[in-house]
Amino acid sequence: EAGVAQSPRYKIIEKRQSVAFWCNPISGHATLYWYQQILGQGPKLLIQFQNNGVVDDSQLPKDRFSAERLKGVDSTLKIQPAKLEDSAVYLCASSFWDHRNTIYFGEGSWLTVV
């Protein structure tokens, strides 16, 4: 079974530029998450989708971050304009909602803003 796929793995941009990250969840997983992990901290939820609807985006900085999940499958997270403090790993995760509540993570997209 293929895991959660993310791209690009690494990105370096200058502040005020834009960047987009792509995520393809495990087939059949209705729930998709984007987490931000700043160095030395635990991951923090940015946005959660169930199918193509938003469940929770309360911690998404909406003035610069946007995310969409068209057709309830893959998803794109965009940052525009980027700030230095956006340097982090962006983790995508997906889940098939059953009694096990197991959430599977991708390898992450590393962003450095200079």
Added chain:
Amino acid sequence: AQTVTQSQPEMSVQEAETVTLSCTYDTSESDYYLFWYKQPPSRQMILVIRQEAYKQQNATENRFSVNFQKAAKSFSLKISDSQLGDAAMYFCASLTNYGGSQGNLIFGKGTKLSVKP
């Protein structure tokens, strides 16, 4: 709001020995789930072990086991026969499902585990 606290930023263990990582959590919900994830330098989060709050029996997965103390809101991870490959960041996390949607993971700050040969 749920919170997860890991009070040990770093831990060290000798190869083949046993180590325990601590975690406390706070939630007002009665139905929740607790997890330990391992994160190697590649940064991919790997599930180590899961515990359902409604189960009294502590979960075990091979060399990994938990000590779940529901009243104390404590959820520690024990790694037996430590191996060099166990060296990583370990994150404790909680999840609560609400209404018609699956919940999301709330993570602690992590514990960096080093394994000495």
